[in-house]
Amino acid sequence: MRSSAVRKSRFAISLLKSTPPPPPDQILSICRAAALSPDSHLDRVALSLAATKLSSAPDSLRDLASSLLIPHHAPHAIALFGQAGLLPDAVSTFKSSPSTRSLNALLFACLVSGNHDEAARIFQTFPDAHSVKPNTETFNTIIKSLAESGTTRSFYSVLDEMCKKGVKPNATTFTTAIAGFYKEERFDDVGKVIELMKKHGCGESLPVFNVRVQGLCKLGRSGEAKALLNEMVKKGTKPSWLTYNHLIYGFCKEGDLEEAKRLYKEMVKKGLVGNSSFYFTFIYYLCKGGDFDTAVGVYNEIAARNWLPCFSTMKMLVNGLAGSSRIDEAKGIIEKMKEKFPDKAEGWKEVEEALTR
Template sequence: MAAAVRHLLRRRLSTAAAAASAPAPTPGSILNPSSPSTPLSSLQKTRLAISLLKSSPPPPPDQILSICRAAALSPTVHIDRVALSLAASKLSSSPDTLRDLASTVLTTRHAPHAIVLFGQAGLLPDAISTFQSNLSTRSLNALIFACIVAGNHTEAARIFQTFPDAHGVKPNTETFNTIIKSFAESGTTRSFYSVFDEMCKKGLEPNATTFTTALAGFYKEERFDDVEKVIELMKKHGCGETLQVYNARVQSLCKLSRSGEAKALVDEMVKKGTKPSGVTYNHLVYGFCKQGDLEEAKQLYKEMGMKRIVGDHKFYNMFIHFLCRGGDFDTALEVYNEIIPKNWVPSFSTMKMLVNGLAGSSKIDEAKGIIEKMKEKFPDNCDGWKEVEAALPQ
């Protein structure tokens, strides 16, 4: 028995050593099945596909199609949808290739995803055609959203008003929420009230998204009387001032550079018994950074640490970016050291800013340490980091 265990342990150690010594995967290995690299996971394939799609100059249309096929992208996976959206945006001038992508990568049950991809490429006739071949409420909602991402809010309104009856498709709460989003993004949030009345007459229950979308629109247009009206409507319909609603309001105020008011709103929220989340702090820190108040932003970041609230990778990239832009490279380095062990995916441009800032502050060793860590954790950017390192003062 002991001999068998020792044999199994030796096999596992041997396998682990082989994996550690295997060459790091490169973007090209997605399209090269004979590559000697260790087989890639689905997540690795998607990340490398995104790397290829973001390359400069961008790959030609047929290569984009090959990348998506080789990575076996699925619209049921979030990061795969990100890759598909990126591909669609690159194929706006190659509609035939995008149609091939939609027909080969997306099955009939993925029709709503195909509709949105056509919208992202500005091909609304194709989006409408796909809807007409796959009639459903989900497809209707996707079509209105496709108009939004295409920036054609007039078409979104026309489809909302005429397609349900013309095609026998029954709208749901999401349908109304999507057209309210169109109003909010096009500066016509005042149309919310009539659509909201229609929604209620149809017996559809508004939800938190209904109200937060309208609130964001009215804040954006600085129609603060309407903000109060929506809050009263929200209470009347039993939605209450939930964390989701508070976060939407905090975000809107921060976008208007009214971060002090946003912080006061959070203080009010806490007094009423609702605890802030990482999203809440994300909005507040961004708002104060945007207004140039790094001291307040740093204090909020300390609060996050004391409350053990963790941000996402976008939050840390944003915070380090603003710290570097404000010349506070020491704090930026502290934040970097805190989060680099936690599977954080940094932005190359943000890390380059930090490295150059440290080098300019005579902290060459720290700058080189970051470069080595970046090359180790993210070998795809190894060449870029070599260029940055070569430009450092010797």
């Protein structure tokens, strides 16, 4: 029974991802035929895809929300309206079914629609107006809004309000603020937040170090981020693949492929395995930097897991191998890509023909 539902959900996702995208009425039919429910992770993915596709057809999205989600899953309907940029619909759905979960979903809807002023208004007025008690997630979401809108300095007043209302902050409360302060290059505030974390019983855990490493790398200060890696190891915190992901990506963006490769070897030696996007991005930068030997080595590692980068990245790799007189190797990759992505077969045929000219 469950396997049948999973197959239906996956089939719905594949149809929703098809090119060209299906028309609104067909999207509704796909969702209904699969009997999608927000209780399932795969179904939530499908519904999210549907909401994005229906952003230009608001009536169809309202139809989907009313038939599949309301009233039992109002928070999910609110989030979907936010994804489609239909914030007034999200607000009216909240008002029809106010709760802490619905409030959190409404703040999330403001975030995904980029309306941070409305998030602030809702946070300040809706809890009292609708007799809803905010929880840690509520405060964390508004802190994320502050961080995304460049107003992280207001974090301290939000934290004070949390404490006054007896809501306990968690690691996410502080890491979100740290990320915001790094983005705004307010390094003194980063230090202040770290001290506040300790005061509230949240130590410098791996997620905290990862946020700090990422923040520095995004600012082009990967050397400082690497020093932070050494500091965390000395303090007994083991880095994760995500730590290395931030560092490797940072050094690649700064043009230091040698350091990126050294860190990659260190990561592999520790037995850490990243997600597919990590490897795809690394291969892209290796190809861009002309290091096709390392790129094909990383490609061979992930091909064994059936992870294959996008057409443009693989085209760079194939052309690079061909330019190094490794024609047979390039052709072998082309055959594998044609087999895996038949819809791109014509594109690969053109690349292959260009190799033999």
